[in-house]
Amino acid sequence: MKMTFRWFGVNDDSIKLEQIRQIPGITGVVGALYDVPVGDAWPMQKILELKRTVENAGLELEVIESVNIHEDIKLGLPSRDKYIENYKGSIRNLGKAGVKVICYNFMPVFDWLRSELAWKLPDGSEVLYYDNNIIKDVDPIKLVEDMATNSNGFSLPGWEPYRLKELKDTFEKYKSVDEDKLFSNLKYFLENIIPVCEEVDVKMAIHPDDPPWSLFGLPRIVTNKENLERLVKLVDSPYNGLTLCSGSLGSNPENNIPELVRYFGKMGRIHFGHVRNIKFVSERTFHETSHLSSDGSLDMFEIMKAYRDIDFKGYIRPDHGRMIWGEKARPGYGLYDRALGIAYLNGIWESLNKMA
Numbered sequence: 400m401k402m403t404f405r406w407f408g409v410n411d412d413s414i415k416l417e418q419i420r421q422i423p424g425i426t427g428v429v430g431a432l433y434d435v436p437v438g439d440a441w442p443m444q445k446i447l448e449l450k451r452t453v454e455n456a457g458l459e460l461e462v463i464e465s466v467n468i469h470e471d472i473k474l475g476l477p478s479r480d481k482y483i484e485n486y487k488g489s490i491r492n493l494g495k496a497g498v499k500v501i502c503y504n505f506m507p508v509f510d511w512l513r514s515e516l517a518w519k520l521p522d523g524s525e526v527l528y529y530d531n532n533i534i535k536d537v538d539p540i541k542l543v544e545d546m547a548t549n550s551n552g553f554s555l556p557g558w559e560p561y562r563l564k565e566l567k568d569t570f571e572k573y574k575s576v577d578e579d580k581l582f583s584n585l586k587y588f589l590e591n592i593i594p595v596c597e598e599v600d601v602k603m604a605i606h607p608d609d610p611p612w613s614l615f616g617l618p619r620i621v622t623n624k625e626n627l628e629r630l631v632k633l634v635d636s637p638y639n640g641l642t643l644c645s646g647s648l649g650s651n652p653e654n655n656i657p658e659l660v661r662y663f664g665k666m667g668r669i670h671f672g673h674v675r676n677i678k679f680v681s682e683r684t685f686h687e688t689s690h691l692s693s694d695g696s697l698d699m700f701e702i703m704k705a706y707r708d709i710d711f712k713g714y715i716r717p718d719h720g721r722m723i724w725g726e727k728a729r730p731g732y733g734l735y736d737r738a739l740g741i742a743y744l745n746g747i748w749e750s751l752n753k754m755a
C-alpha cells in the first residue's frame with residue numbers, strides 16, 4: 400500500500416507540498432492539471448512541470464485524479480471520437496511522465512453532490528452533508544450556483560464553472576440516454592483507450608458515483624457490486640480497474656465495502672482506494688465524519704483488513720475530512736483532518752501487519 404494525499408496545485412490549494420511531505424508515511428500526491436479544458440489532450444510540458452514541482456518537494460506523482468471525460472463521450476455523440484483521441488494523447492503523455500494510475504468518473508453532468516458543504520457537528524467541526532429530501536426538490540441550476548458561492552472561494556473538483564455553463568442543454572440531451580446506453584458508451588470509450596493503457600502501462604481506475612444512485616432523472620451506473628462487475632467485464636483487462644471509494648459506495652448501506660475490496664481486489668481490479676467514513680442519518684441521507692470507525696457508520700478496521708488480506712499494492716488516500724481547528728480550505732479537503740485520517744489508517748495498517 401502506498402499512502403497518498405490529494406493536492407490541487409500551487410495556485411488552487413491552501414495546502415503546501417512542504418506540509419504534505421511532513422505527514423508520516425506519505426509517499427506522494429494525487430494531482431491533476433486544472434487549467435486544461437475538459438476534452439483537450441494534456442500537454443506534456445505542463446505534466447512535466449507538475450511532476451517537477453511535486454518531486455522537488457520529495458513526493459511522487461504516480462496517480463492523477465481526475466482526467467475528466469468530455470460529456471460528448473458519455474452521451475455517445477459522433478463528436479466523441481475526437482475527444483477519445485485527445486484522451487489517448489493524455490494517457491500517453493502521463494505514461495511517459497511515470498504516472499501509473501488515472502482516476503476518472505463517468506457521471507452524467509454532475510460529479511459528487513451534497514446539500515450542504517459546512518454542516519456543523521456537535522464538536523464544532525464542519526462536514527459535508529447529503530439530505531435527499533432537499534436534493535429531490537431542488538432545481539439543479541440553482542444548486543450549481545450555491546455550490547459555486549459556498550466553497551470558501553475555491554473551485555470544487557468536478558464543479559468547475561466551464562463544465563456547467565450549458566447545463567440546460569445537456570439535461571435535454573440526456574433524455575435519450577438510459578443506464579444501458581450509458582454502459583455502452585462507457586464500453587466504447589474503454590475499448591478505444593485500454594489498448595493504449597496496456598501499451599504505456601497506465602491503469603484506469605473509475606470512481607464510483609457519489610452518491611451511488613440516480614439524481615435529477617439522470618442515469619448513474621457505477622453504484623453497486625453488480626454494476627461494478629458488469630463494468631470490469633466491459634473490457635476484460637487489468638487496465639480497466641476501479642477506484643474503490645468507501646464513502647461513495649458506502650452511502651448505500653447495501654454496499655458491503657470490505658466484501659467489495661476482497662472481491663474486486665482478488666480479481667486485481669482495484670488500483671486506488673479512497674478510504675473515509677460517513678454516518679447514515681436516514682434513508683439516502685448521510686453526513687461525512689472523521690475517519691474514526693466509532694464516529695461513523697463504516698468499520699475502517701474491517702476495510703483496511705480487507706486491503707491487507709488481498710495484499711494490496713496499489714495507492715490509498717484519505718478522502719474528505721472535516722474542517723477543524725479554524726482551517727479555511729476547500730470543503731472536504733483541509734490539511735488537518737485528512738492528516739489525522741492518514742495517521743489513523745497507518746496505525747491500523749501497522750497493527751494488521753504486526754498481527755499477521
Ligand SMILES: [Mn+2]
Nearest residue numbers: 644647673718
Ligand atoms: Mn472518493
